[in-house]
Amino acid sequence: MRIRIIAAIAAGKVAHYLSRIFGGRGSSLPGVVALRVFPGTLEALARQVPCAVLVTGTNGKTTTNNMLAGVLESCGRRVIANREGANLITGVTAAFIRAAGIRGGLKHDAALLEVDEAAFPQVAELVKPTVVVVTNFFRDQLDRYGELDKTVSYIKTTLQRIPAVKLVLNADDPLVAQFAGVGRPFIFYGLGNRIRGKEAQTPTREARFCPLCGKEFIYAYYHYSQLGAFRCPGCGFARPPADVEANTVFTTDHTTHCSVRVKETLTQVILPTSGFYNVFNALAVLGAGLWLGIAPEKIAASLSTYVPAVGRLQKFVYKGRPVYLNLVKNPAGFNESLNLIGSPQPKDVFIALNDNDADGRDISWIWDVDFESLERQKQILCFVCSGRRAEEMALRLKYAGVPTGKIEVHPAIKSGVRRVLEGMGSGVYLLATYTALWPVDKILRRYAMEVNNADRLSSLPRPS
């Protein structure tokens, strides 16, 4: 056993080293190799770390997990985290291997791991988490999972099997809030009132019907998709009161300010990013903080210096114009990205759609995205469609009513990025699915530096 784990770690570390040399990120390969050498690697390594937090759900995993890692580090704790978003069992194992000594020793205080919804049951059994954060459930990469209902029910039964786990649950998502019924201690977080009350965007509401009794929910208001103040007229299941709740939220171009009540005390949180959905991620972190014994003020201080991960509304500057890169992977998230590009300045938009395994091989979900909202937006000068399914993306835009003269198809990502950077607008928005994200990021860095010598902003926060 001792020999096998050492062999597995050595093999994993060699794989990591080689992968870096050949230009990879080494975020999963070490895990693949190590698990091949010794299937018990993850369990053996995880056992040495006293506290493990798993973050699962559809959207917000990477941001929530990275925010939480930043918070714990700012408190002086030594953490292991899969920050790059490699969230299958291989990616989680790789994070442990990178942190482990050559003899398999770990001296870390906590492991913070984002875990893919479908991989959650397997990873949770091996890692035995102390705290589990569940963000939300939207339709995502269904060809790997079968329908959403099944994914949710597997996670539910897994939570019932892990002893002594504490939960942090999104109160505004009925599919998540129902987990309060699994019999584990829980903390709810959510948006307090009609902060963003608006009409339903029906095409992407995943859960219009009560998961407990099947009746259609009545909503007082929505935040986005099925998130909001739901109530079931059949069995009475309703949005529960939250322990961590944002009362007011306002956003500027670069920051989001919110006033959050944590139990009985109010805390001001300033996030250096403009995506509204990041409020939910910050609330999840504050909720986890309650279980981990970290004061809300400490968390708020750490969140104010949060640097977005690759493709989470990352900002660049090219020839003096702002360039944003955002990951898109499902209708709910894509609609939020479209909201972001709705500002009145003229701009050029790039969309890279890939259909590799990690993106989801079925790209039909783009027909559930509300591109029809773009028809009214005359300020978008050009759409550059790129990636393995560039032609299909172009087709979707055509049927959404975008004039075909504004749509250009550049399947090669490099030529697509170059084309959009030379657009006539005063800003550029790049949206990319998972496997297109890193190629886009890489090219963007090169051209933004080469052509105009503009440094990538090292971090968004420039509190003035």
Place this chain on the structure above:
Amino acid sequence: MLTVCHLYPDLLNLYGDRGNIIAFVKRCRWRGIPVQVEEINLGESIDFARADFLFLGGGSDREQELITADLRTRTADLADAIEDGLVVLAICGGYQLLGHYYRTLDGTEIPGLGILDFYTQAGSKRLIGNIAIELEFGGHKVQACGFENHSGQTFLGNIKPLGRVLKGYGNNGRDGFEGARYKNVFCSYLHGPLLPKNSHLTDYLLRLALNRRGDKRFIKGLDDTFEKNARRVMLRRMGVK
């Protein structure tokens, strides 16, 4: 005025299938053919006789059960309309629903509407992936492509398949058939969605719907460069073109 009837858009809304409605409607409007969409939800009344194009998508198991119960009360009306030549597109779960039954892995038979002669048997392996088929309509053989994702395996009785599998699984991964065709009813496992990039099929459905109303007008061609490109990329990738 053509009336498009979208059945249970709230429930049968998996995998972007509403793209089929978008495609049908847009291709009418681009040609100046007046068209309206009626969404029918659970418990609402439907007049099948007024419909020109009926779309039935797929949903998750739970939702599928809800709507089967709701539709069962209108089976006779739907069957009459189908005999009368109503143009129907039924995808995946909506396809299975029109047959005799769905037999689950433990042998339970969930009855379908029994309008068309086929049955579906749950398989242990989910049939997932890109798919290319060859189908014949109006005397021409054409190719179409999409994405299939089903664990049910459908076996046809006395009814024609929609097409022949070129790449992928089709109805059951064994007999090489994909979908089913009866009169103006088109059943298929193809998501993608089916109609936007397979615009030749969309136009055929549109022509059938107009003809049924005695409207023999010439349907002018559209610039289908985007559609053809999207289709060609996938057919090439699957090595069938």
